Amino acid sequence: MTSTAVQPLLRLEGVGLIYPDGTRALEETTLAFYRGQFTVVLGLSGAGKTSMLRCINALQQPTSGAIVSASVGSVESKARIRAHRRRTAMIFQHHQLLPRFSALHNVLTGRLGHHSTLRSFLPLPKVDIELAYDCLERVGLADKALTRVDNLSGGQIQRVGVARALAQQPDTLLADEPVASLDPSTAAKVLTLLQRVCREDGITAIVSLHQVELATRFADRIIGLAHGAVVFDGPPSEITQRTLDTIYYDRQLSGIPDPALELLEPAVTGRTL
Ligand SMILES: Nc1ncnc2c1ncn2[C@@H]1O[C@H](COP(=O)(O)OP(=O)(O)O)[C@@H](O)[C@H]1O
Ligand SMILES: [Mg+2]
16 A cells, blocks of 8 residues: 555554553554554553544544544544544454343444434434444344343354444444454354455454454454554454564563463464463
């Protein structure tokens, strides 16, 4: 992609985050994201993935820099934050669905940002309900529409999360370790689904993961994060053992077995500390 070619959908311009206790979660970071790209942010626990995603969605105010969206500009004022969030869906590690409500009800909450505050309670218009059903159908859960979320399996719950994100009809989808609590086979199925629906709808996806095998399998682009800094940015084919050593080198835990590393294939765990 040449610099004159396509305008990025979203930019981080020197975005840095230091928490009030002094923790430097994200060094000043400049990145551009392009329409339809499926990017995986890869890093160990504590690398800064959640902090970065929360800054992108303006759930967290960065200490420095700005998030700039092609459609709303610099995401600063309340009105712009609202407009930016309406276009940006989020899927969480711990799903953040309403467990006692049906799958359909949860998917409908994805529509709330499209209505004024006064309208922001159910029932929503019929057209929204039809859209929510469609989204459940696309994730293979039409038959579970009226089932309470706390009666669904972990994989089904994350699929409801995908359907809720789709119902929002976003430009951008942020997913923070969406498969971390799933077994490997279910994790791969959920990521396959996520990648497929993003491709179908031209959604720009930024997905954080800690497993390199899943990252290389699903990403168009991998951003490697270590200690709050970008240490790699490129296609999976350009990842080398040295890159992995940098991403998976943990200053604090060096020498102590890291659960994330146990999920790697033996070929890539041969790091030298
Ligand atoms: N609310 C917070 N206050 C202080 N430090 C935090 C807070 N949230 C996260 N951190 C710290 O910021 C760093 C990055 O954390 P995080 O963004 O959660 O990383 P990841 O999602 O990659 O595990 C870690 O050192 C973490 O302990
Ligand atoms: Mg996290």
